[in-house]
Structures are given as C-alpha cells and as structure tokens.
Amino acid sequence: MKSNGYRSCDIQLYNDHFFQRVYNGGYLALGESFIDGWWDCQALDQFIDRVLRAKSGTGVKKNRKLSWHILKSKLFNLQNNRRANQVAACHYDIGNDLYKAMLDRRMVYTCAYWKDAADLNAAQEAKLDLVCRKMNLEPGMTVLELGCGFGSFAKYAAEKYGAVVTGINISREQVNLGREICRGLPVELKVADYRNASGTYDRVVSIGIMEHVGYKNYRTYMETVNRTLKDDGIAFFHTIGGNVSQSACNEWTSKYIFPNSVLPSISQLGRAMEGFFVMEDWHNFGPDYDRTLMAWHDRFERARPDIRDKYGDRFHRMWRFYLLCSAGSFRSRTIQLWQVVITKPGRAQPDCRLN
Secondary structure, three states: OOEOOOOOOOEEEOOOOHHHHHHHHHHHHHHHHHHOOOEEEOOHHHHHHHHHHHOHHHHOOOOHHHHHHHHHHHHOOOOOOOOOOHHHHHHHOOOHHHHHHHOOOOOOOOOOOOOOOOOHHHHHHHHHHHHHHHOOOOOOOEEEEEOOOOOHHHHHHHHHHOOEEEEEEOOHHHHHHHHHHOOOOOEEEEEOOHHHOOOOEEEEEEEOOHHHHOOOOHHHHHHHHHHHEEEEEEEEEEEEEEOOOOOOOOHHHHHHOOOOOOOOOHHHHHHHHOOOOEEEEEEEOOHHHHHHHHHHHHHHHHHHHHHOOOOOHHHHHHHHHHHHHHHHHHHOOOEEEEEEEEEOOOOOOOOOOOO
C-alpha cells in the first residue's frame, strides 16, 4: 500500500501538505482532508482495512484538540437527556429520502444477517426473524423497543409473530415514517428518550441504540430494561462493540456522523448488567456488517443522480468516507457486532442459541 500507486487500495494524493495535516490532526484530519478533496482512493474500504491491520495510527501525534475530545467525555455526561437529541438532528433526521435510497425495502438501518441470504432484503429479514426467535416471541406478547428506528422491527414482529409493540425513539423523522409503515398494526411509536420508558413488557429489545447510550449511562440503560421487563421476560440488545473500553469514539465520527457516540466493550456492558441480569447468549457476527455496509454504499452510489441536488459533492464524499471506513473497520476485526440475550435471575433458561 503506497501513495499514488496503481492498486485499488493505494491512495492518490492531490495536496503536498496531506501527510503533515494527518500527522498533526489524526483521524479527524484524515477524514476532513478526504472531504476537502486532498486525496482519494478507489477502494477506500481496503485502504482502511490495511491501515487498521497494520495499526498505523499508533504513530500519529496527539494534539490538544484530540486530548480535549477525550477529556470532555470523561468529565461530562455527553449522552444526558439534554444532549441526546443532537445525534437525531445531525444524522437520523437529515432526510428520509436518503435512507429510502440506501436501505432495504423494510428500512432497517442496522447490520443484516447474511448466513443464508443472497441479497440485502433477504439478509435484513433474516436478522429481524433471528431477533424474534432468540426472544422466543409468541402471539399476543407485549414488546418494548428502545430506539425503534423506522419501525422495521416493530412491523415485522407484529406481522409475523403477532406481537403488540411499543417503540420509542428520539428521531421525529424516523417515528413519523415508522408510523406510516406500521399503520393498521398493533404498534405504537413514540418520540421519547429510552430513559423515560414506562410500563412492563414480556420482551424488551434494542437494535442499534447502545452505541448512543454512552459509557456513563450503560447502567442507566440496564436499570431501564430491568424496570420495564417482566420477571419471566426476555431482553435483547444488538450493538456494535469495541475490543477495548473507551470513553469516546474518534473525533471525525463524533463531529460529522454520530455526535457523542461511543462503542461499548464487553467489560463495560458486563459491569452494567451485573446484579440485574443473567447473560444467556452472546453472538458475534461482525463480518456481516462489512457486507451490509458495502451493500448500503452500492445503493447510495447508484442513487446519487437522484439525490445529488439535495446532497451535494461534499456530502457525498463525507458519506462515502463514513460507509467505507466503517466497512474496513469491521473487516479488520477492529470493531464487532454483538447480539446479547439476557434474563432476570431465577427465570428458567430460554432456548435462544439459534445462530
């Protein structure tokens, strides 16, 4: 891998100050210089995969701005109730037309399950069905979904399993579209923070919210699940996870894609669950997210002529960097995708090991 080489993973440089900028600014500068057109790469996902496998980032200079980014996450609760809506404004509410163009027909914005699937639509349905089966979902059961996205799981669980679903989400745009998608089904979607969930349910599920909870709030999340789950119920969460414990994500992702996000580690989640739950099953299929992201990227690129007027060239480069660098991160095994089934102590062990 080299600059201005001939392989698809080689970067092409268009500014002589690139290396100094990245040396001083780290991953934030790498991403911003890409948006600015200082460099390009035909196979950006392959480039990031190789960089992460080589651990090239260990030599990047630490600067005051980066140090403040980390220190701020330690000093303050960046995911408190007041700040929680920032990620919705920055990411989830930017336009349902973008997500309709990029996602599958059910509008699932989380990792698909490709084990026996040949395309994105089938892989996302397989994931939704896997979740329902892991929770031993049965007709008439009440389900609380924390962070319900566009209502894709709620619709599937109601249609295919006869469940009665309550979903909460901080994104108004997602909830508005989700209500249309779930019209006529026993599904209620609300604009609310997960901490404000009320009632008790047979099942409590979250698919892709833990990345926004924050390490200072993992215990609060588990307290919410414990409070809303019936004693004989089953809870489930699906999340991207990191190999090491951190207090913040990289600065580029936090600035441009997911403000205040951070990936949980096994130890952080384990401490949060302690005393509340029995861990019944922990399933990792991180490589499936690589394939999911590449499918999203392909659909995004094919839709570009239709959405270019609204989402210009700089957005295109930013979004491309987000999708392909994420794919490379999963491919290098730097980050993982976990599905975890938990129950309250004293309950009989459910049959949930289906992968």
